[in-house]
Amino acid sequence: MDRTPHVLIFPFPAQGHITQMLKLAELLCLSGIQVTFLNTHHNHRRLRRHADIDSRFPASLRFQTIPDGLPPHHPRRQFGFLKEWIYSVDIKSQIEPSFRHLLVSYQSQNNPVTCIISDGVLTFTIDVGMGLGIPTISFRTVSTCCLWTYFWLPQLVRSGDLKFGGEELIDMDERVSSIPGSETFLRRRDLPSFYRSKEIDKTGMEFVDTETQNSTKSHALILNTFEDLESPILSEIRNRFTKIYTIGPLHTLLNTKRAEPISVSSNGLWEVDRTCMKWLDSQTPKSVIYVSFGSVVLMKHSEMMEIWHGLVNSEKPFLWVVRPDSITEELESSDEVAEEVAEETKKRGCIVGWAPQEEVLAHGAVGGFLGHGGWNSTLESVVAGVPLICWPHFADQTVNSRFVEEVWRVGLDMKDRCDRSTVEMMVRDLMDEKGEGLRESTARMGELARESVRDGGSSFCNFKDLMEDLRLMCQ
Numbered sequence: 068m069d070r071t072p073h074v075l076i077f078p079f080p081a082q083g084h085i086t087q088m089l090k091l092a093e094l095l096c097l098s099g100i101q102v103t104f105l106n107t108h109h110n111h112r113r114l115r116r117h118a119d120i121d122s123r124f125p126a127s128l129r130f131q132t133i134p135d136g137l138p139p140h141h142p143r144r145q146f147g148f149l150k151e152w153i154y155s156v157d158i159k160s161q162i163e164p165s166f167r168h169l170l171v172s173y174q175s176q177n178n179p180v181t182c183i184i185s186d187g188v189l190t191f192t193i194d195v196g197m198g199l200g201i202p203t204i205s206f207r208t209v210s211t212c213c214l215w216t217y218f219w220l221p222q223l224v225r226s227g228d229l230k231f232g233g234e235e236l237i238d239m240d241e242r243v244s245s246i247p248g249s250e251t252f253l254r255r256r257d258l259p260s261f262y263r264s265k266e267i268d269k270t271g272m273e274f275v276d277t278e279t280q281n282s283t284k285s286h287a288l289i290l291n292t293f294e295d296l297e298s299p300i301l302s303e304i305r306n307r308f309t310k311i312y313t314i315g316p317l318h319t320l321l322n323t324k325r326a327e328p329i330s331v332s333s334n335g336l337w338e339v340d341r342t343c344m345k346w347l348d349s350q351t352p353k354s355v356i357y358v359s360f361g362s363v364v365l366m367k368h369s370e371m372m373e374i375w376h377g378l379v380n381s382e383k384p385f386l387w388v389v390r391p392d393s394i395t396e397e398l399e400s401s402d403e404v405a406e407e408v409a410e411e412t413k414k415r416g417c418i419v420g421w422a423p424q425e426e427v428l429a430h431g432a433v434g435g436f437l438g439h440g441g442w443n444s445t446l447e448s449v450v451a452g453v454p455l456i457c458w459p460h461f462a463d464q465t466v467n468s469r470f471v472e473e474v475w476r477v478g479l480d481m482k483d484r485c486d487r488s489t490v491e492m493m494v495r496d497l498m499d500e501k502g503e504g505l506r507e508s509t510a511r512m513g514e515l516a517r518e519s520v521r522d523g524g525s526s527f528c529n530f531k532d533l534m535e536d537l538r539l540m541c542q
């Protein structure tokens with residue numbers, strides 16, 4: 068007897084991962100699949116507070132929660148929280164029992180889980196699934212170009228090709244020429260954060276290495292990318308997995324399936340401030356630089372001031388997201404400086420705590436995006452045809468920003484520089500006449516992204532194949 072497909076989706080507990088996997092959940096539901104979305108208790112409380120989740124999703128999407136393995140009074144600030152999950156929470160021994168228990172209880176009911184789609188960095192789920200006879204598909208939320216480096220770098224460290232200087236300086240401009248597909252342009256400074264440091268970060272590297280290797284054991288891999296963007300790297304990485312479904316940009320694919328557009332940025336763990344949309348309405352076309360560094364990046368107050376001065380000196384209007392928990396040092400500025408900031412900001416800027424980013428990027432007044440090169444932000448900007456300036460911090464951001472400038476030609480890489488004159492110069496280069504070429508190539512890439520999700524496009528077809536795969540698992 069055929070069963071109804073019932074997919075359990077489990078994201079790593081960070082905004083960028085939840086955003087993508089919640090979109091996939093909605094897509095599956097809209098295509099007739101029942102989905103259980105598994106969140107940690109803490110993140111689910113935040114999501115429920117800000118994202119109106121009880122009324123906006125199809126009835127076939129249910130939420131379940133499990134503990135995150137941290138003590139109840141832990142502050143769980145985004146960055147610290149992620150570090151804890153990588154460095155101290157023994158995910159396997161603390162989360163696995165709750166995960167297994169939940170699955171066992173589903174399997175004994177008349178609506179068992181027929182497939183697990185879990186975050187590609189939570190691969191303990193593959194073994195749990197195997198033990199219960201449930202196939203697991205891994206979903207990697209980073210770019211393919213970064214995932215590809217995760218396959219190669221551990222062996223370059225082990226062979227001694229990639230050295231750590233300890234007290235000595237390492238040459239950040241040295242080429243890393245042994246990763247197929249990026250031999251000519253990838254430098255040490257472009258590598259994911261664990262591999263840029265002077266000292267070897269064994270725990271961090273082992274975490275990423277183990278999860279990456281383990282994910283190849285899954286039934287298939289889902290990537291939020293599209294063929295035209297990453298095809299050379301995709302053809303390399305296809306040898307490592309049984310099947311790969313590239314179904315991105317997910318937010319664009321989802322928008323083609325929704326009956327009517329809903330508030331697209333409400334997957335957030337923060338409250339969206341929509342006042343900026345009115346402010347954008349009052350600006351001239353393509354004049355505004357949007358500034359946002361995602362949900363995890365922290366910056367020093369001094370860095371924030373360099374960016375602020377650069378923006379003001381560029382004389383462009385700016386919309387800036389300053390997340391309440393994103394500044395690491397107390398304001399050291401005198402009242403006088405604070406007053407100047409307030410005055411100048413009033414003249415040409417708008418600052419909010421969390422913006423409806425997809426809508427912001429789609430607004431005709433936005434002409435550029437100064438961000439951190441997070442994967443979601445990069446895709447959202449490309450789809451909107453808005454060129455980027457990337458000031459990357461960690462994880463895949465450092466790789467993405469290099470590809471943004473060197474390969475995809477959709478923006479500029481501001482890596483390892485954060486001073487007012489660089490910010491001013493790059494904003495001008497992006498927004499003024501000099502940026503014409505970048506605007507054109509970003510618009511072309513945006514068109515390819517939108518084509519990929521249209522009927523017959525690569526992501527459209529791959530999503531159809533994924534659906535077929537999920538249905539076959541029930542027979």
Ligand code: UDP
Pocket residue numbers: 082083084086332335359360361362363364388420421422423424425440441442443444445447
């Ligand atoms: N985002 C948003 N409003 C903001 C800032 C960010 O809705 O003010 C969303 C953005 O649209 C993206 C996600 O948060 O979908 C950030 O993900 P990304 O991968 O870019 O960066 P991360 O937060 O994982 O570092």
